[in-house]
Amino acid sequence: MGRIELDGLTRKYGDVVAVDGIDLDIADGEFLVLLGPSGCGKSTLLRLVAGLIPPTGGRVLLDGEDITHAAPARRDLAMVFQSYALYPHLTVARNIGFPLRAARLPRAQVRRRVAEVADLLELGALLDRRPRELSGGQRQRVAVGRAIIRDPRAFLMDEPLSNLDARLRQSTRAQFRTLHERLGTTVLYVTHDQVEALSLATRIAMLDGGRLEQVGTPTEIFDQPASVFVAGFLGSPPMNLLPARLENLDGRVRVRADGIEADLRPGEPDGSVEGVEARDVVFGVRPEHLRLTDGTGRAGTPVLRGVVRAVENLGAEEVAQCAVGGETVQFRGARPLGLAPGQPVQLATAPDHIHLFDRGSGRRLVWRPHPARTAPATPRA
């Protein structure tokens, strides 16, 4: 078992709040990724769970047992560090066996377990080497081996792939996935890399400024970002976010800004969209959800009009930077896009691909059925 519950977990440093009242329930066997930019408190949160730093408020529960004030060694959690933290003076075999020797297990048993883990991680030929004689990828595997050998209730991983080159990172990601499927142990994984988060996680917890912004499956987080922050963090390039105005015009809900016109909902049969108030919003659309149009499409199709500023070659694809109103919109598509700087351009998208956020709070606006009627809907923050 390895269910981790965080209950209002808080860590302050003087007046600075590094982790701000986090409530999170991580189910047994889940691969939960804490995602966020540098300084968002994700590593601090992981260290709070590990017991390496004491919280200033809240509780940590492991399988229902309060471990908030338990020593790290008594938590039955294993951690993989960003720096790997391998003991430089010990061989690979002794590094992997270190936790078992600390638990005073018989030598023969330690040797047997080390051999098993080395076999699992293909480290058998390296057992007599010291960490300085290993490559980055090998060190990383030794660090994982040292965590696995304890058979802990959960793994805590602090950016374990960030010191590897891009190619090795990709193959190690696949190994992590296989390992997680095989062991079935709960993983709490910290990263700032969205690709890692989206590809590994069963659920992602997005953090910003020590607070939870959104918790959900990778699909939910990517397709329905709960805030401007989440929308702007995920995606490469990230979502285009432009200030706009939500209006109720001729019985249609429409978003307008300089260079943008988008009908979101067709008018109701009686010509009313009761309950939708005009308001300032942030209009969001992902660069890959835009397509070139000549303006002859169906009336009311959301359209962005602008001028190409630059075109960036990404290999298989191109990204065009376009000036729309006073803002920059990025448009991504298969190479060649056939665009040149200075060229006027019209970009269309589907209403389903448009995200709206409240300008003040930055939270997502969602369609909910109007309580008084069944068919029409109203956007709510």
Place this chain on the structure above:
Amino acid sequence: MTTARASNPGAAGETGWRDRVRGAVGHGLLAALSLFCVFPIYWMYATSLRRPDEVYSVSLFPWPLSVGNYTHVADVLPIGRLILNTFVVALVIAVGQLLVGLLAAYAFTAWRFRGQTLLYLAFVGTWLVPFQVTMLPNYTLLYRAGLLNTLPGVIVPNLVSALGVLLLRQHMASFPRDLIDAARIDGRSAWSILWTVIVPNLRAPLAALAIVLFINAWNDYFWPALVLQRADSVVQLGLRGLFVGVEGPDWGGLMAGSGLACLPIFAIYLLLQRHVVNAFVRSGLK
């Protein structure tokens, strides 16, 4: 520069010549300074190897060679026991200072506690207080404890040194925090982390510090001279006995004895040359 050389070989030749002269002058100066430093030691061994009736000779090379002074010292002093005593005293002091330094530095770096800075400043402060200030209080304490004229009397007040604490604190402060955290998660206690993780990885600075502390203790003359009244205790005082004899200084014996007293330090230097140089560089001393 390269272009100038290529286009004007005459100038290049002149520059090369100037560099060579500058190098030669520098080397000459350093050689002279080295000779200046080494000469007293050479003279000590040279005098010790002259015949006892020729110790006042000023000839540069002792000839004919004689071991008369050495046999004389061996007759009048229990030189083997003196060196052994001094070795034990220096070793115990070095190990004691190293242990105290290690534990204090660990406490200062691994934990945050109330009054930490004040306590650390107090440690630093003791290093700044001259020996002469603490000499008499220490002497009185030893007298009360009945340790005057004993080897423990030389050792005990020297078991703690701020130097060790200062140096090791610097090394421990730069020790990777992740390694300590990893060991904590892996189930090691604070005590176990010190011995199984930190000490094995600080072997080089610990060895360097141990050498400095040992040599300092070996070379210390004043404190043993104050505490010990007997000439047959440590080698420093045995030699003093030769210097203040009733017939005036016994130069031959003194040089032979000093030469023997230096041998353990030379042996350390020869065996651990790299560590010794490292030790002095690290400690920023001498």
